[in-house]
Amino acid sequence: MTVTLADVAARAQVSPATVSRVLNGNYPVAASTRERVLRAVDELDYVLNGPASALAAATSDLVGILVNDIADPFFGIMASAIQAEIGGPGGRAGGERLAVVCNTGGSPERELTYLTLLQRQRAAAVVLTGGAVEDAPHAAAVAAKLRKLHDAGTRVVLCGRPPAPDTGAIALTFDNRGGGHELTEHLIGLGHRRLGYIAGPEERTTTRHRLEGHRAALADHGIEEDPRWTVHGRYDRQAGYEATLELLRRDPTLTAVVAANDSVALGACAALRDSGLRIPDDVSVAGFDDLPFSVDAVPSLTTVRLPLAEAGARAGRIAMGREEPPPGEIATIRGELMVRGSSGGPRG
Amino acid sequence: MTVTLADVAARAQVSPATVSRVLNGNYPVAASTRERVLRAVDELDYVLNGPASALAAATSDLVGILVNDIADPFFGIMASAIQAEIGGPGGRAGGERLAVVCNTGGSPERELTYLTLLQRQRAAAVVLTGGAVEDAPHAAAVAAKLRKLHDAGTRVVLCGRPPAPDTGAIALTFDNRGGGHELTEHLIGLGHRRLGYIAGPEERTTTRHRLEGHRAALADHGIEEDPRWTVHGRYDRQAGYEATLELLRRDPTLTAVVAANDSVALGACAALRDSGLRIPDDVSVAGFDDLPFSVDAVPSLTTVRLPLAEAGARAGRIAMGREEPPPGEIATIRGELMVRGSSGGPRG
DNA sequence: CATCAGATAGAAAGCGCTTGCTGTGACGCT
DNA sequence: AGCGTCACAGCAAGCGCTTTCTATCTGATG
Incomplete structure (x- = not known):
C-alpha cells in the first residue's frame, strides 16, 4: 500500500541503505546513483516515515x-x-x-x-x-x-x-522587575502619588516581578502604599475593566492606574471612560509589553516595550x-x- | 541508558507484551498484574517511546x-x-x-x-x-x-x-461573501454612496469573497463602483493605515471605508484621525471578524462577527x-x- | 470426571528506517 | 607489476514497540 524505502531502492536498483544515505546526505554517494534514487523517489512519490526514522536514528x-x-x-x-x-x-x-x-x-x-x-x-x-x-x-x-x-x-x-x-x-x-520600576518611576516623576495597580494572577512569576518593580519605585520615593491600591486578575481586557471599577470604588482619588499588561490597560481605559473620566487628564494609564495595538489605542498607551x-x-x-x-x-x-x-x- | 518497555517488563516480572497492553488498555489484564506493571513504570520513571510506538502501531x-x-x-x-x-x-x-x-x-x-x-x-x-x-x-x-x-x-x-x-x-x-454583502448594505442603508474598500492580498480566497460581497451590495443598489475606490494590501494595521491615506488621496469625498478585517480597520481609523477626519461624523469605518479588541476601539468598530x-x-x-x-x-x-x-x- | 469456554500471559514476527562494518573495483604509488 | 588507498555500495543488525497467534490455567458444564 504505502511506498517504503525498500520500494524506492528496488526501483532505483540500489540497496535501501543507499537510498537512506541519499535522503540524509551525510555519506558519499556517487552523483549518478544519487540522481537515480532521487528520480525513483519522485516517481513513486515517496514520503519518509517519520516515526521509523526517528526510531532508528534515535x-x-x-x-x-x-x-x-x-x-x-x-x-x-x-x-x-x-x-x-x-x-x-x-x-x-x-x-x-x-x-x-x-x-x-x-x-x-x-x-x-x-x-x-x-x-x-x-x-x-x-x-x-x-x-x-x-x-x-x-x-x-x-x-x-x-x-x-x-x-x-x-x-x-x-x-x-x-x-x-x-x-x-x-x-x-x-527584566519585568526593572520595567515595572521604570514605568512607575515615570508616573511618579509626572507627579502622581496615588497609583492603582492591576496585577495579573497571583501565582505567576511575571505578575510578582512586575509588581515588585512597581512597589520598589514607590518605596524609592517614599510613597507609602495603600493595600487597597492593588487588585489581582487575569491577563485580559475584561479583568482590567473590572479591576479598574473596583479600584475606583476603593479609592476614587487615584490619579493613575498601572496595568499588568497592555490588554489589561485597555480594559482599564474602557472602564475609566465608562466612568466618565478622561485619560490622561483625570487618570493616567500605563500598560506593559507594547503589543502592536497599544500604539493605536486612543490615547496611545504608555507602556514598557518588550522585544x-x-x-x-x-x-x-x-x-x-x-x-x-x-x-x-x-x-x-x-x-x-x-x-x-x-x-x-x-x-x- | 534510557528505560525501555523491556526494563519495565523485567521489573514487573511480566512480558513486554503485557506491559504494552497495560499501557494501551485495550486488552484484558488482571488487576494485580496491571498494578504491578504500573508500579514498575512509576518506579523506573518510564516514558513511552513515541516514534517506536507510532511505527509499530502505524x-x-x-x-x-x-x-x-x-x-x-x-x-x-x-x-x-x-x-x-x-x-x-x-x-x-x-x-x-x-x-x-x-x-x-x-x-x-x-x-x-x-x-x-x-x-x-x-x-x-x-x-x-x-x-x-x-x-x-x-x-x-x-x-x-x-x-x-x-x-x-x-x-x-x-x-x-x-x-x-x-x-x-x-x-x-x-460565508465571507454574505458577510461582506450585509456589511456594505448596512452602510448603504445609512446613506453612503461613495465607499472606499481596503482589500486583503489579491490572491486569497477570503479577500476575493469579501470583496465580491461588497461589490454585489453596491450593484444591488445601483451604485456604480469607481475602480479608484479599491486598494489591496496585507491583512494588518499598517496596510490599513497606508491604504486609507491612498484612498483619501484618490478621492477625498469618500464617506465610508470598508476594511478587509478589523486590524486593517484600526489602521484606517488611525489614518483618518491623523488626517483630521472624525469617525463616524466625517467618515464611517467598518471591519470584519469582530476580534476582541474591536469593541474596545474608540469609537467601537462596526464589523461582522465570525464565530x-x-x-x-x-x-x-x-x-x-x-x-x-x-x-x-x-x-x-x-x-x-x-x-x-x-x-x-x-x-x- | 472429562470437556470446554473464557480469561490471561507469553513468544515472536515484524513496523520502516539507520548505520557500523564489510566488500569491491579503480587508482595511484613505488 | 604489486599493493595500499579511496570512494562507493550492500549486508545485516538492530531501534522499541504492537499484535497475532498460541499456551496455560480456571472454573463451569453435562
Missing part, C-alpha cells in the same frame, strides 16, 4: 514551543519568531524541523503533560515561553522534567521565563544550536519605556 | 493545525479552540494527542512542506485554517496532498477555508471523530453584523 526533528495562551498576541509574536528561526519549512535552517506550538492555557498540569508528550516524541528541542507558575511542587516537577529532557539530549530554552537552575536549560529572561520578536528569534536560534548560549546560560532582556499619550501630570 | 497521536499567521488573533483564537477540543493534555478526549500548530506565514510552499511533514509523521488529523491561495498549480498540489493524507487515514478538516472538492476533506467555510471559537471547536471535534461531519461534508458558517459606533450617516 532522534526526531520535532521542536516544541510551549505557550500559555495562543490567542494572546504576546505569545503569538514570540512563537512566530521562534518558529521562523527553527526553520520549519522554508526557514534558512538546513534540516526541516517541525516546530510545533503547544497551548498550555496557563495550566500547570497541561504544561507538564505536554513536556512528557514531547519527551515521548524525543523532541530535538523545547522552548518554554512566558512566566512560570510559582507553586513549589509543580515548579519542582517541571524542573525535574526539564532536567530529564536535557539529559536525553533535548535542548531546552526558556524565553521570557525565569531561569530554572540546575536543569541545563538556557534562560532568556525579561518579543527579537527574544523569540534568539531563543529559536539557541534551540537550533545556531547561536551560542549567553554566558552563564542566562541572559536578561530589558524592556524600554515608551511614553505616550495615556500618561500625563495628575489632574491637569 | 498511527501517531499527532494532530496538525495549520495557520497563516500565529501572531494574528484571528488564527490564535481558532487554533486555541481547535486545540482545546483535540484534547492535547487535559482535554476531555481520552487518548492524549499532541496538537501542534504550524505557522505557514501565508506562504504556499511552507503550507505544502508542513503538510508533507505531517504526512511523514503519519498525523492522526490535520486542520487547515484561514483562506487559501488562489494559485492554480499550488491549489492542485495542496489538493493532491490532502487527498493523499486522507487516503492514508488522516482526517482532514478545513476551518474557515473554502471546500477542496474530491479530497475527502471536511469543510467548515465562513471563530465555535468554528474551531467544531473543527476540532470533527477532526477527532467526536462529531458527525456536516451533510455533504461542507458547512457554511454565517457571520453576524455588529453595528457599533464607527458607522453612521454620511456627513452628519
